[in-house]
Amino acid sequence: MKLWAGRFQKETDTLVNDFNSSIGFDARMYKEDIAGSIAHAAMLGKTGIIEEHEAEKIIEGLQAILADIKAGQVEFSLENEDIHMNIETMLTQRIGDTGKRLHTARSRNDQVAVDFRLFVKKEIPVIIKQVMGLEEVLIKKAEANLDTVMPGYTHLQRAQPTTFAHYMMAYANMFRRDITRLEDCLERMDECPLGAGALATSTYPVDRFQTAQALGFKKPTDNSMDSVSDRDFAIEFLSACSILMMHLSRFSEEIILWCSWEFKYVDLDDAYSTGSSIMPQKKNPDVAELVRGKTGRVYGSLITLLTLMKGLPLAYNKDMQEDKEPVFDAIDTVELCVPVFSAMLDTLTIKTGNMRAAASGGFINATDCADYLVKKGMPFREAYMIVGKLVNFCIKSGETLDTLPLKDFKAVSAIFDADVYQALELGTCVNGRKVYGGPAKESVLQQIASIKEFLEERK
Structure with missing residues (x-):
């Protein structure tokens, strides 16, 4: 007989019982359910x-x-609907009528x-620790590539020179914000709902402060x-997870591009790549692709919960089982x-020569x-127009700004x-950007x- 069966004259239909049951997924909260029940019993x-x-x-x-659940000696019952009723039923079977007083x-x-x-x-600190581990890998890669010049992009077009270290620190800052979002979520959810009852507390003199303290809530x-x-709290958590996954997905997209033959900026370790069943030359970035794909799965979880809650009146509704x-x-x-x-990031190989070669093209x-002209007194808009003409000339003549003869520079402005040539050297371009947050070595450090x-x- 169900614990709530007193009001009813019929047994629950088997189809309804299966439909209503949540033990198939909420069984994983058995530790939390028992901890809550122990705190409640101690307070009673x-x-x-x-x-x-x-x-x-x-x-x-x-x-x-x-102890028996941990030892794998307990089989949960579909008849008892959820983890809460399963444990309470077991308790009553083991200790008799005293178990009925728990509720x-x-x-x-x-x-x-x-x-x-x-x-x-419990899970938020686990994720935070994992992201901190990712930050350590980013630091390691950055420290090893302070002088690795590469193109920075806008619109996926080569834009300005930067370094691989600067690139890694961009993601490191994103993941730092992810950590603080999770910390903020943890701070806001650190309140204990036990003792609220169905919705209006109880006529018994329960001590909610005792149970909150016993369970580690603020x-x-x-x-x-x-x-x-x-x-x-769950929606905020899923939002933080979605943003974290979005950052992982963007990073994955970069790695997918970088390891292609079109870029060849990095090589993935064989242990973090897969091959093709028909094309023997293939080395596929499946880890990055799956991370990118699984991002949609986490987004789906957030949308599910937002949609679930959007039309619910107070207080509890069975929809919330979902x-x-x-x-x-x-x-x-x-x-x-x-x-x-x-692990994939930690083991990839940086192709510094290819990055440098790419940075030498594209007029970055x-x-x-x-800026060279501006520093010699020319207004920026005039300098902008002159350099645009130079770039157009270089494209037509097969030159770059680095290789263009000085006479061609002087043909458009005597200031040159x-x-x-020293001003246009890539190392000069990068390390001249010493502004806070920029790609110069001292700034990246x-x-x-x-x-x-x-x-x-x-720590």
């Missing part, structure tokens, strides 16, 4: 709502169930709310209706993607040529002199130091 005993010896018996029974002053509504928060609260939630109907699977799937996806991406030092400090504060 301390406040005198049940006898102390009853609370102790309940806690011992729950601890034994936890005093509690509803499955606040029970599932606290389980879900505890689960997400404080209880402030409003009982909000406590059981809030899934903001909140867990998208969150679980997003967690599994992110925790799968970040480590394998980090054209801005520096204009032999020192123009500051960026690396900043990320290192950020990580050190979290």
Whole structure:
């Protein structure tokens, strides 16, 4: 018989029972459910709502169930719908009627709310640690490539010279923000909904501060209706995960381009590539492609939960049973993607010569040529027009700004002199950009130091 069966005259139809059941996915919250029940039982005993010896018996029974689940000796029942009712039924079977006292002053509504928060609260530090590991790889790659000149792009067209180190630090800053977003989410969700009951707390003198402290929350939630109907924390978490995956996907796209023969800026390690079943020459960037593809999966989880919640009146509605699977799937996806991406990045080979050769083409030092004229007194717009004419001349004559004879420079402006070649040298172009945040070596070293400090504060 179901724990809630008193009101009903018929057994639940088998089809409805299967449809209604969530044990197939919420069983993974068994640790959180038992932790919440232990905290609740201890509070019931301390406040005198049940006898102390009853609370102790309940806690011992729950601890034994936890040990048996961990040992693989428990089979959950579809008949008992969810993890909450499965554990409570087991408890009553093991310790008798005392087990029926556990649910005093509690509803499955606040029970599932606290389980879900505890689960997400546990997983956020796992993801943060993984992203910090990725940051370490980015630092390593940056420090090894401070002088590796490459083209920077806008519109996927070669634009201005930069370095591979500067490029890596761009992503390092994105992932730093991802970490802080997850930290912010963790801070906001650090409130305990246990004790809210179905929606309006209880007539029993429950101590919500005790249970919140016992479960490691900063404080209880402030409003009982909000406590059981809030899934903001899960939506915010999925939003942070989606942004993280977006950054991974952008980075994956770059690596996919860079390892193609059209770019050949990097070589992927054989251990992080696959081949073709028909084309023996192929070396495919499947890790990067799968990360890019799995990003849509995490986006889907966010949209699922936003859509699920958008029309729900307060307080709890059964629709909210559908909140867990998208969150679980997003967690599994992110925790799968970040480590394998980090390992792929750590093992790739940088083709410094190819990057330098690409940087030598495409007139990416054209801005520096204009700046050369400006520094000698010419207005920027006039300098801009002159360099545009030079580029057009170079294209027609098969030259670059680096190889163009000085007489051709002087033909468009007498200001040009032999020192123009030093000004247009790629190393000069990069290291002259010493502005805070720029690609000059000293600036990139500051960026690396900043990320290192950020990580050190979290160790």
